[in-house]
Amino acid sequence: VGVAFLPRHGRGHRVSPSELNARANIDALKRFGVTDVLAVSSVGSLVEARPPGSFTVVDQFIDRTKGRPSSFFGTGLVAHVSMADPVCPRLSRYAADAARDAGAQVDDRGTYLAMEGPQFSTRAESRLYRQWGCDVIGMTAMPEAKLAREAELPYALVGMVTDYDCWREEEAGVDVAQVVAQLGANAAKARAMVMGLLRALPAEREPSPIDICLDSAIITAPSARDPALVAKLDAVAGRALRNAAG
Incomplete structure (x- = not known):
């Protein structure tokens, strides 16, 4: 199985969560031939039973980010993908099994609160998110998960807990020193998880409904589509657009 690695924040962690170009990242993965995305992110825990050092395989999101471009589509080419089930269950199962084999405490499900940042939460915000039923909190998974879905890329997210928010x-309250210290402790398990997942994947990729999700999402009539936007989305939506045109 071939692998592409994309560090969201760049070498040396130069890009803040609010400034990540998630559209460019997902577009680049698609152009490189990537078919599935396993995302790994540091998160804060909003649940006592999910301590620092544990891993949460996220299955739901609440998006509280502000102003980040969250779609490839727009005027001239409109699409509405379903985000009811925002992650790939197949890939998530592989990730959970591999994380356990790597020695991590793993929760198979969890709701991720995506905050804007780059500041950490206030105590009032943290308590509110707990009341909403959120399990972990982070700054990077949105709009990444939405864009992966628009690009027809099955997506799974493993949140590595670094703190209790x-x-x-x-x-x-949480601080950077605490996060960085726990990151180092999590890194070895994360590497082992990825390697274990790669060994477990079948030689022939299993198809996913997400592979063709744009077939039922693009609503703009072919005759009304903006040619410039169609050309720009040749990697992200090329399969669906070619099928519609043909």
Whole structure:
């Protein structure tokens, strides 16, 4: 199985979560021939039973980001993909099994609160997100997961817990030093998880309904489509657009 690795924040962590060009990242993966995306992110835990060092295989999101471009589509080519089930269950199962084999405490499901950042939460926000039923909180998964779906890329996200955010009144709020220290402890398990997942994948890729999700999402009539936008989305939506034109 071939692998492409894309560090979201660049070498040396130079790009903040609010400034990530998620559209360019997903477009690049698609152009490179990637068929499935396993995302790994640091997260804060909003649940006592998900301690630092544990992994959560996310299955739902609440998007609280602000102003980040969240779609490849727009005026001249409109599409509405379903995000009811935002991750690929097949890829998520492989990730959960591989994480367990790597020695991590794993929760197979969890709701991810995507915050804008780059500042960490206030205590009031952290308590509110717990009341909403969120399990982990992070800054990078949105609009990444939405864009992966628009690009017909099955997507799974493993959240590596680094801290308890700031909902625990008896503790100081999270800081960068705490996050970085736990990141180092999580790194070996994350590498082992990825290697284990690659070994477990079948030699022949299993098809997914996500592979053809744009067939039922693009609503703009072929005659009304903006040729410039159609050309720009040749990698992201080329399969669906060619089928519609043919």
